Amino acid sequence: MLTRKTIRFSFTCLLLFPALWLHGWGFFAHQRINRLAVFCLPPEMMVLYKPHLEYITVHATDPDKRRYMVPAEGPRHYIDIDVYDRPPYQNIPRSWEQALAKYSNDSLQRNGILPWYLEKELALLTRAFRDRDQYLILKVSAELGHYIADGHVPLHACSNHNGQFTGQHGIHGLWESRIPELLADASFDYWAGRARYLPNPRAFFWQVVTESGLAADTVLREEKQLSLSADAPARYAFEPRNGKLTRSYSSPYTTAYNTLLGGMVERRMRQAIHAVASCWYTAWVNAGQPSLSTLSHTTLTVQELLDFSNLQRQWLHGQLQGRSEEE
Numbered sequence: 001m002l003t004r005k006t007i008r009f010s011f012t013c014l015l016l017f018p019a020l021w022l023h024g025w026g027f028f029a030h031q032r033i034n035r036l037a038v039f040c041l042p043p044e045m046m047v048l049y050k051p052h053l054e055y056i057t058v059h060a061t062d063p064d065k066r067r068y069m070v071p072a073e074g075p076r077h078y079i080d081i082d083v084y085d086r087p088p089y090q091n092i093p094r095s096w097e098q099a100l101a102k103y104s105n106d107s108l109q110r111n112g113i114l115p116w117y118l119e120k121e122l123a124l125l126t127r128a129f130r131d132r133d134q135y136l137i138l139k140v141s142a143e144l145g146h147y148i149a150d151g152h153v154p155l156h157a158c159s160n161h162n163g164q165f166t167g168q169h170g171i172h173g174l175w176e177s178r179i180p181e182l183l184a185d186a187s188f189d190y191w192a193g194r195a196r197y198l199p200n201p202r203a204f205f206w207q208v209v210t211e212s213g214l215a216a217d218t219v220l221r222e223e224k225q226l227s228l229s230a231d232a233p234a235r236y237a238f239e240p241r242n243g244k245l246t247r248s249y250s251s252p253y254t255t256a257y258n259t260l261l262g263g264m265v266e267r268r269m270r271q272a273i274h275a276v277a278s279c280w281y282t283a284w285v286n287a288g289q290p291s292l293s294t295l296s297h298t299t300l301t302v303q304e305l306l307d308f309s310n311l312q313r314q315w316l317h318g319q320l321q322g323r324s325e326e327e
Helices: 006-012 026-038 041-049 053-066 071-078 096-103 105-111 116-133 136-153 171-187 201-228 251-260 264-286 302-317
Strands: 236-241 244-249
Touching: 006 026, 006 071, 026 053, 026 136, 026 264, 041 053, 041 264, 053 071, 053 136, 053 302, 071 105, 071 116, 096 105, 096 116, 116 136, 116 201, 116 251, 116 264, 136 201, 136 264, 171 201, 171 244, 171 251, 171 264, 201 251, 236 251, 244 251
Parallel strands: none
Antiparallel strands: 236 244
8 A cells, every 4th residue: 555645746746747738727727726626615624625735736637637548538528508509508408317318328428418427526526425435535526626617618618619610729728728827827816715505516517507608609709809800919929838839829819818808717717616615515515524534545555546647648648539629
């Protein structure tokens, strides 16, 4: 058996690998959202989460890495809500069973299952709390945080998810990665308030993805108008990234786009932080508020460590399974 201290050191070392722009919010924002969500928790939960802050932070990106191993992983991250229905998206079955009956599993896997999968993850976390299993509490918390954060990204609730239908390839990374990496630490207000109990998680999950779906038009429209503006800053620039010159959206263009969005990225990021903490808190309350001071499964087995090493290897050297945001 390997101790938590040794494993945490190994995971910290893994941060030395280049932080690629992946899916969801990208590494930077996913890790920041999970990390800050911890500080929204009550003291009874902080006793577990704060000492394991690095684990919760680092493993926020595991679901994206799993997309290089598991073909079924991709649809868990998005829902093309405009394919299922028209605004205000009230005719989509909220229960998984009814959705299966209406759309078929093939259609669901093609167009995304995010809000339905969130219910499953919340149930898994509730069970981990009931079982007082420290490893599973931390693992599922980190991964649930990832999926909740994805639900707050408008282009994760839109079939035109990378502007591929409107000549806006790259907008996905611009909104969810470039803006936070460039501007978050300089100007974003991260304070999200204390976690709250969610009496109806299903309704909450659908509220999140519906708001994202309704915001997608704004995300696409404002970037298109900026790109066509005669006085717009240069759209692209070569900037140093991980020791190499890389073409990306220029800093002035990114800043101008963020201004046109009226603080949307900051607002959705802050809402994601609060939503993640609230889901963790809700699972703990629904499990009976067990004491988190003394738990079982506090060390990882060799197999559990090998599983993570394999995940890391597939991410670095494997091929993405399923849909990419670059399509």
